[in-house]
Amino acid sequence: MEILITLIKIVGTLVWFLTLTLYLTWVERKESAVIQDRIGANRASILGIRAFGLFQPLADAVKMIFKQDFVPAFSDRILHSLAPFLSFFFVAVTITAVPFGDSLRIAGRTVALQVIDGSAGLIFILAMLSMGIYGILLGGWASRNRYSLLGGMRGAAQLISYEVALGFSLVGLVMVFPSLRLSDIVAFQGGLLFGFLPRWGVFLQPLGFALFFIAALAETKRVPFDLPEGESEIIGFFTEYGGLKWGLFMMTDFMEIIVMSALMTTLYFGGWQVPWLGPGGFHFPWGGEWPLPRGAVVALQVASFNIKVVFGCWLQILIRWTYPRLRYDQLMDLGWKILVPLGFANIGLTAVLIGVLS
Amino acid sequence: MCVVEIDGCPKLELACATAVKDGMDVRTGTDRGCEARRVVLEFLLAEHPLDCPVCDKAGECRLQDYYQDHGLFASRFNEAKTKRAKLVPIGKSLLLDRERCILCTRCVRFLEDITRTHELGVFERGNRSEVGTREDREVATNYAGNLVDLCPVGAITDREFRFSTRAWFLKRSASFCPLCGRGCEIWIDQHPGFARTVRSKRIYRVRPKENPRRNGPWMCAAGRRGFAVLDSHRIDQIFRIKDGRRTILTWDKGLHWAALKLEELSAKGHSGRIAVVLNSFLSNEELFLARRLFRDSLHVGSLAFLDPEPGIPDGFLLTSQRSSNRRGARELGFDPAPPDWDRIAETAELLLLFAHPLLDAAAKGPIEKAWNRVRTRILVTPRESGLEAGADVILPSALPAEKPGSWTNIDGSSSAFESALESPGEALAEWRILTGLARELRIDGMAGLESIGRVREDCLRMHPFFKVT
Amino acid sequence: MTVKDGARFAIEVLRGGLITARHFAVNMARHSLRAIGIRTRRTGAVTIQYPEARKQVPSRHRSLHRLLTRPDGRPRCVACMLCLTVCPSECISVEADEDPDPEIQKTPIRFEIDLSRCCFCGFCVEACPEDAIRMDTGILEWGRLGRDDLRIEIWPGPGPGRKI
Numbered sequence A: 001m002e003i004l005i006t007l008i009k010i011v012g013t014l015v016w017f018l019t020l021t022l023y024l025t026w027v028e029r030k031e032s033a034v035i036q037d038r039i040g041a042n043r044a045s046i047l048g049i050r051a052f053g054l055f056q057p058l059a060d061a062v063k064m065i066f067k068q069d070f071v072p073a074f075s076d077r078i079l080h081s082l083a084p085f086l087s088f089f090f091v092a093v094t095i096t097a098v099p100f101g102d103s104l105r106i107a108g109r110t111v112a113l114q115v116i117d118g119s120a121g122l123i124f125i126l127a128m129l130s131m132g133i134y135g136i137l138l139g140g141w142a143s144r145n146r147y148s149l150l151g152g153m154r155g156a157a158q159l160i161s162y163e164v165a166l167g168f169s170l171v172g173l174v175m176v177f178p179s180l181r182l183s184d185i186v187a188f189q190g191g192l193l194f195g196f197l198p199r200w201g202v203f204l205q206p207l208g209f210a211l212f213f214i215a216a217l218a219e220t221k222r223v224p225f226d227l228p229e230g231e232s233e234i235i236g237f238f239t240e241y242g243g244l245k246w247g248l249f250m251m252t253d254f255m256e257i258i259v260m261s262a263l264m265t266t267l268y269f270g271g272w273q274v275p276w277l278g279p280g281g282f283h284f285p286w287g288g289e290w291p292l293p294r295g296a297v298v299a300l301q302v303a304s305f306n307i308k309v310v311f312g313c314w315l316q317i318l319i320r321w322t323y324p325r326l327r328y329d330q331l332m333d334l335g336w337k338i339l340v341p342l343g344f345a346n347i348g349l350t351a352v353l354i355g356v357l358s
Numbered sequence B: 001m002c003v004v005e006i007d008g009c010p011k012l013e014l015a016c017a018t019a020v021k022d023g024m025d026v027r028t029g030t031d032r033g034c035e036a037r038r039v040v041l042e043f044l045l046a047e048h049p050l051d052c053p054v055c056d057k058a059g060e061c062r063l064q065d066y067y068q069d070h071g072l073f074a075s076r077f078n079e080a081k082t083k084r085a086k087l088v089p090i091g092k093s094l095l096l097d098r099e100r101c102i103l104c105t106r107c108v109r110f111l112e113d114i115t116r117t118h119e120l121g122v123f124e125r126g127n128r129s130e131v132g133t134r135e136d137r138e139v140a141t142n143y144a145g146n147l148v149d150l151c152p153v154g155a156i157t158d159r160e161f162r163f164s165t166r167a168w169f170l171k172r173s174a175s176f177c178p179l180c181g182r183g184c185e186i187w188i189d190q191h192p193g194f195a196r197t198v199r200s201k202r203i204y205r206v207r208p209k210e211n212p213r214r215n216g217p218w219m220c221a222a223g224r225r226g227f228a229v230l231d232s233h234r235i236d237q238i239f240r241i242k243d244g245r246r247t248i249l250t251w252d253k254g255l256h257w258a259a260l261k262l263e264e265l266s267a268k269g270h271s272g273r274i275a276v277v278l279n280s281f282l283s284n285e286e287l288f289l290a291r292r293l294f295r296d297s298l299h300v301g302s303l304a305f306l307d308p309e310p311g312i313p314d315g316f317l318l319t320s321q322r323s324s325n326r327r328g329a330r331e332l333g334f335d336p337a338p339p340d341w342d343r344i345a346e347t348a349e350l351l352l353l354f355a356h357p358l359l360d361a362a363a364k365g366p367i368e369k370a371w372n373r374v375r376t377r378i379l380v381t382p383r384e385s386g387l388e389a390g391a392d393v394i395l396p397s398a399l400p401a402e403k404p405g406s407w408t409n410i411d412g413s414s415s416a417f418e419s420a421l422e423s424p425g426e427a428l429a430e431w432r433i434l435t436g437l438a439r440e441l442r443i444d445g446m447a448g449l450e451s452i453g454r455v456r457e458d459c460l461r462m463h464p465f466f467k468v469t
Numbered sequence C: 001m002t003v004k005d006g007a008r009f010a011i012e013v014l015r016g017g018l019i020t021a022r023h024f025a026v027n028m029a030r031h032s033l034r035a036i037g038i039r040t041r042r043t044g045a046v047t048i049q050y051p052e053a054r055k056q057v058p059s060r061h062r063s064l065h066r067l068l069t070r071p072d073g074r075p076r077c078v079a080c081m082l083c084l085t086v087c088p089s090e091c092i093s094v095e096a097d098e099d100p101d102p103e104i105q106k107t108p109i110r111f112e113i114d115l116s117r118c119c120f121c122g123f124c125v126e127a128c129p130e131d132a133i134r135m136d137t138g139i140l141e142w143g144r145l146g147r148d149d150l151r152i153e154i155w156p157g158p159g160p161g162r163k164i
């Protein structure tokens, strides 16, 4: 029974994740178009129905699948094929640790809306994200193309640098929160600060949030931090890829956006918490009360989580279509000379505040 | 157009018709002189048609130049321009356009003073005067082509060049005409070509380059026409022919093969069975190299010269000798005698033939007998000579205009030239082929001769006669 | 970078983001209003849906070349090759011959333009002394699959080389 429930949860999560990924490509196209006074992809149609180009991801998928699976003659065949799957896999597993909502009681069982609720969920996510580097490195290495290799090296260097910054930005948070277990972190954020403000990470750790956000953007390898790829000029690690394998790399990118957005939601925006919504209904700080049935509360919580994640994705796409790319030295400067010192400062500040307040 | 002011003369004088005297003070740039020339120009242009867009002379026309220098005025001529005949054939593929003619009479005077054939004259008078042929005789002299060059405007045009391109597309490079013993200095006008446009030919025309001590400003029709013909049927690959099948080789392989065959015979002491046939289109440097390689180092059995048959001289520039460097060959100690093909056929096992560019299917007759009886046949040729089928190896060489070198003309005056054209494809100058063979054969004393400068130096040291004066 | 520079930098970065966000909001609002049938003064996008809708081509727009003809149908071009001379892309090639009319003297027997090189600068039109070549056909869709198909013969065409 446990296994069945877990399986259903896995499948449900993956379906959610992949659908969102697929449609994120559509969102990216449409959002960029709206920002730039264009219309965006709107020609893919089924039986003459265009539906704002909503079928575009399907068309892309079909195209990608039927493209020639090209492996350059000079490349390392096994590693070349392995690399995109590695990338894809390590991003895909991270989503298992993210809680979608409070636990449900179905037929006398408590079912957590989360696939794995590990006691070190946060560390697990970070670890899996770091593993993604192997996909990039292998992709660059196995292509036996020196430009791809350079792209892969750039990617690895960038990801490692920003992982440090990401880690430091989270230390402050870990000091504030009671545990590394993500469900606990979310539950903790259900409380109130000063009696009215939701006790969300972003209010507890504003500086930490800013650092986390920048580092997370860099982790997704997208503009303005797209030095590993730089398709048009500096040539990236997946130059020698095409068809479905290239599509996997591309999907990995979009999945990273979602993971980062989910992580941000979980850590800084109260996860599935709705402000002032308790298990029994709303308790407004100014005295009002609005009791709700349990099902409605869970639905609201899941919706809240989804809205926050989608907003996070929207914001990341907005940023991708706003800023120009950083130069490599600027990238390194930003990582090591600004984010890391600020991360230290944040840790110190948090420690002092905790000391003073307790 | 040449009016100038001379101190002491009250009137403006014609520079071309005034004898120079001691102490004469001539001013060319005074306001009076310029104004006078401007007025003359206006009269010249009054009736001149606006043919520049279709005129072959445009771009190198003196009238255009003068208009640039002096005029740039709007025409004040309101009357209708007189219509005249525009396509008058005057012989030898020349066409006369009477509208464009400015009646300078240069053409008439050339035929009177230089060729003394008197075909052209000026007829009628005043406004109606026009250039024409006398008693309907055509201009038939061998020097008719010069009329096109000397006519200051585009009144006389050449059917061959007419409308083929515009003067400003042509790139000129200096060279010497190889087609007779005179060695006239020439300009070769070639079209550099456009990136994606096929040019119909490479050499569009050949013009004389003024050389007062040799050809003056003239050249004969044989040089003009003949030269461009040389640029056809070129061979631009190294071929090995075996059992009738051609394979393309690199220079390294081709030279190696030839050297191997030469070495096989000379190592066995059978140098006597090697026959080398040179030609007197080769430059002094090349003959010098050939002498050192074949006579002094390999001691080949027979060394002969294959030249075109002598022609009829025309008494002015064209000589009876129809190759460029017989004199040079003689000075280098060769006897440029025609090869004794029967002897070669009997004695030689290897025949190395340096074909000259005029050797074609028609001229190959006597060679073929020997060519087919010798066992190993190496052909060095710039063009298809008709002998390719029988060769074992074909080494493509350059045309005379495509290589640097020097020649000594029939009067014993030497002239050095640089390459005026690029050789097509893989073709190499003979001196490069000779040095390449020497390298493959590891001949002592020829190791350093890898640049034409070094060859020239060596040659001049041993034969100061070839000094260019 | 001083702290002040850094702060200014951060502020500008934020402002940049706000500009795109504003574009997004405004255009999104326009799109949404139009989707539910309310006409806004301006549309959310400047896109022209090409094959269905076409842009009005200005009258002096330079499109595919053509050779003008004389009343009797022969080309006005006299093969002076001035267009060929001025062309910065070296893409015109003209072959000339004797015209039967001695007044015209010269006429093109082949006039070819390599569209794969032409940059549509219109210099050839400016240079022509006979007003023989113009770029006013309005033909803009001349894409081809092969390079050689892009060498079009505009005289004596439409010939085998010209597939327009």
Ligand code: SF4
Residues within 6 Å of the ligand: B100, B101, B102, B103, B104, B105, B106, B107, B108, B131, B150, B151, B152, B153, B155, B156
């Ligand atoms: S040289 Fe030319 S311009 Fe002078 S008279 Fe003869 S045809 Fe006329």
Ligand code: SF4
Residues within 6 Å of the ligand: C083, C086, C087, C088, C089, C090, C091, C092, C113, C117, C118, C119, C120, C121, C122, C123, C124, C125
């Ligand atoms: S438009 Fe410009 S590039 Fe094209 S043919 Fe004319 S001159 Fe050449």
Ligand code: SF4
Residues within 6 Å of the ligand: C076, C077, C078, C079, C080, C081, C082, C083, C084, C094, C124, C127, C128, C129, C130, C131, C132, C133
């Ligand atoms: S410039 Fe005009 S007349 Fe001259 S070749 Fe070109 S199109 Fe013909």
